[in-house]
Amino acid sequence: MLKSYIRARRQQKDLLLMTHIVLGYPNFDDSLRVVEQMVEAGVDLMELQIPFSEPMADGPVILHANAEAIKAGATVDKSLEIAEQITRRFDIPFLFMTYFNILYARGVDKFVDEMKSIGIQGAIVPDLPPEEGEEYLAAMKRNALSPIHIYTPNTPDARMRQLSDQSDGFIYTVARKGVTGKDTQFSDELGDYLARCRASTDLPLALGFGVKSKADMDFIRGHADIAVVGSETIRVMEREGVEAVKGFIQTLVA
Amino acid sequence: MLKSYIRARRQQKDLLLMTHIVLGYPNFDDSLRVVEQMVEAGVDLMELQIPFSEPMADGPVILHANAEAIKAGATVDKSLEIAEQITRRFDIPFLFMTYFNILYARGVDKFVDEMKSIGIQGAIVPDLPPEEGEEYLAAMKRNALSPIHIYTPNTPDARMRQLSDQSDGFIYTVARKGVTGKDTQFSDELGDYLARCRASTDLPLALGFGVKSKADMDFIRGHADIAVVGSETIRVMEREGVEAVKGFIQTLVA
């Protein structure tokens, strides 16, 4: 169970690290190599994004990665296949991140059942609010998988509690408005917001959007359980190659 | 007096010939040379057109000649000057043909007085119907000059008589609708029209628009007193040079 894994891990570390990759970007071999580097660098859990042609909630870096992956031939079948290889080889929890149409096109039940069978532990579907997610939530529950929902700075307290009720594993709190991959000012205001998140749920909190340095990590420590690094590792990979990812992660967790 | 000149001349010839040039086209020297050729070839009277920038009633050939003359620097002063030289040198009647604005800009009275003083015997102003011509007609009368008006195939009998009342010298009958310089079918219909013209006036009749061959002349003979050749001589001059004009005229009057 994801939640208990996180709780256990938090006993040993005061801040966990979740990273993110887009499957098939720039190709599936590299995806595998990046996961390897991340795990070796000490990442605690990972999002595997199945590319979608219309990644509405993603910023330029991830958006580009989605488009390139599809152009390079990434399909859902291949994404599931590589995900299975990943979960088999590496001993940390993996989640899917993707848009709802990927589930819907395959059949929501079928997709979730396959997630289970290939060892994925949960999913983030950013365009699926719980109001639209009945079938998905039921399938996740039936398979004992963790549906992760998102808190944002303008989510009212009542809705935070509602979202928490529909979630499992952890809550993904975004540090600011906007899409993935832009800078965030980590300020006192953010502290207040995270306190509000904390008060609304028993689940662990992951904090994402814009984390990219040890300083960011230090700021988050004590406020959230998990730091999420997304676009920045893709930038590092694009700039310095797959091999550079491990070193970058190591600077974060040092 | 123009009318009596024509009557007298008609005693000797069954068809007179009136020709036309645009003063200053292509330049004033050539204008003079063309007049010389025409007179030598036996032309009976001539229209000297003072160029105007908006020759609304003229077809492409004369239109072009007007524009080129102005471009080459033809002014009204120079036109009057050359006209005076012409009337002094050649012993046939000369008329002005021009548009009303040329008279109006100089002052109608002044212009007509100058016409008289340089020996011009009449004028054709195609955009000046008698309704608009009060001042002009009075000035012409005062100077004993001939105002020439135009009959067209769609001029009603009553208006023909009215125009005749305001005219002197001769009536310019146009052979068909349209502007100068286009072909006319010389047909029976034309004969009927000319009979109608004849019945409406005591003045001699000149027939214009499209006359360009001896055959045309032969057709006209008996129907009208004067054949008018306009655009065709300009065409001949443009095509074959000033020297060719005399020969062309001679073929017509042969």
Add this chain to the structure above:
Amino acid sequence: MKYSGYHGRFGGAFIPEILVPTFDELEAAYLEAKADPAFWQEYEQLMSTYSCRATPITYAENLTKYFGGAQIYIKREDLNHTGAHKANNVMGQGLLTKRMGKKRVIAETGAGQHGVATATMAAKFGFDCTIYMGAVDVARQRPNVFWMEQMGATVVAVEDGSATLKDAINEAFRDWVTNMDDTHYVLGTACGPYPFPDMVSWLQSIIGKEAREQMLERTGQLPSRCYACVGGGSNAMGLFGGFFEDESVQLVGVEAGGHGRGIGQHAVRLAYDDATVGVAQGYKTYFLQNTDGQMQETHSVSAGLDYVGVSPILAALHESKRVRFEAATDAEVVEAMQLTVRKEGLIPALETSHGFAQAFKEAPEMSKDEIILINQSGRADKDIFTVADAIDDPKWKEFIIRKAEEYKRA
């Protein structure tokens, strides 16, 4: 939100969590405006003084004689300020934006019509304005970009994805999730997450309301069939909105048949079998997608119909059979446009001409007592580059080449 926004199995609001409060606010403003007769009055007043509503209905006497069947009437949305029905939606959303106290508007645009309309509205209302437009469209629709910029709007060329309309929509959403506090997203058609399809259809229903009344007044009878082109579906929903209750009135939506059947060749979501139900850009409808759910390239001679999805309300009306869907190919459309120009002196936009093309197929078979009503959603004269290319006019090309030489010399 108060309502789920479903029409049959289509619609909904598949939105990022961060927009949930924004949609709550928007739905509330929309429902309140809808319940408030003063809003509609203000809207009508604005449209009758700034644009020229009620737009007239023109009897196409020459086309009627030419086809020898049904009497052809045309609802003249092309006479709207900025040249298309897009103005209705945009001015209505402008009023809502003011009600919500927002100071900035954003919009996507494909052909550029909706962008120009939004930039115009923003100039009029004093809003800041950013327009997202696929880079491919920016390149081919420069005249519209020119006017948007003149209006003071910032036009952002979207390089991602296919660099066309759907990518511009994604990019507009990305802006919105960052700036929702002071920004309203003026979606341009009856698509997207609830309440957009409902709200846009409501605002556009001014077309059908007027048309129904005008037809009764002019002819004393209702049309047998109403035709409208269908891109996202807003002008169709607008016209049809006046006639849903009239069972005798057949409603015909005409999609972009492009080069004909086969995915990638057209933008037909309902009339052909190439599209399947999916969820993208925040709503559930028929999409032109592959089995993985990835959106596919589409093609149409008219940029404004060249879109992967379709109004969920129209998808529902397709299933309930209240609206019949047909497709007209590029070639048929250009021909219909040219015929209309020559016979009536009307210049329907290429989008619009899809409706004309289908009507022309059906009119000859109908009786002379019957009436058909076509929605002329827009005029083509702003799209001269596209039209000249569609017609392949050599003199136009010469002109452009000469003009380019002039610019190069200068």
Add this chain to the structure above:
Amino acid sequence: MKYSGYHGRFGGAFIPEILVPTFDELEAAYLEAKADPAFWQEYEQLMSTYSCRATPITYAENLTKYFGGAQIYIKREDLNHTGAHKANNVMGQGLLTKRMGKKRVIAETGAGQHGVATATMAAKFGFDCTIYMGAVDVARQRPNVFWMEQMGATVVAVEDGSATLKDAINEAFRDWVTNMDDTHYVLGTACGPYPFPDMVSWLQSIIGKEAREQMLERTGQLPSRCYACVGGGSNAMGLFGGFFEDESVQLVGVEAGGHGRGIGQHAVRLAYDDATVGVAQGYKTYFLQNTDGQMQETHSVSAGLDYVGVSPILAALHESKRVRFEAATDAEVVEAMQLTVRKEGLIPALETSHGFAQAFKEAPEMSKDEIILINQSGRADKDIFTVADAIDDPKWKEFIIRKAEEYKRA
């Protein structure tokens, strides 16, 4: 003809004898139509179903605030079908052509607006149509030529003289003297031989009649000043026509100041002292001519005002001081256009923008209780080539150059 067609010392009919019966017929048809209330009714009916009359009046709230003086209202002739007031005249003359039993129409055009309007009318009425257009204008106004040709009109490029508007008029007359039996010459402005100035002004007076009523209804008062640009003078005569009897209403006609004073630099016949009285193109008025009476070159950023003569009726109203004449320079006009676009989302044609420019000079000095009314005679979006050049937009040039490369490759 029954009347001489003089207004003060201006006007008349200086026509070739061959056209005398044609003008008799035209005057008779015009006087008969004017005396027959059914004609005006039919005209209004046509304009309200084919175009969008009554065109609205828009309150320019933002401009009003910006200038802080008089309240600015705008009569929206740009919303007419084909985008300018030219449609009024043309459709009216179309009805007269039908009355006279003629089957063919011809027209001159400068900017192309009147040509497009006439070609449109001809398509609608089923007339054959030939449009005369200076070769220079054909080259620079290709978009309008494109649409005329699409409408089925033959466009003849006139190479003579300065190859612009006045030469097109001459050429139209040359066609007419050949084909008067079946052809009506649809003159495009309130110039030319009687009855054209009177007839065109009468048809255009629909603008002023509507405007007066609308202003009273909207504001309960008459405007203090009315502004209209003056090319030939038809839109000005149209607007002013509603207010001649109202002595309190100042009427301001705005001519094309071009680069400023000095013959050849502008097209100002009345506001400057460069023009003198003369007779050309069939009528007597102020012309930009030399002392010999030869017409001179004119200049304006707006093709539609770039003309040597002016309505004889306006010349008379200038002398009687009922209308005040002013000039706006190219630079002022482009600025006024851009300001109007940005502040109101309205796109006045460059011609039209002359009226705006003058109004903007005067509005700040007027009191807030006063109202001014500007005639927006047309929209600029059809003139994008001219406007882009006037603004000297580098992105537009890039676009054209790229487009030309495409065409060359194809």
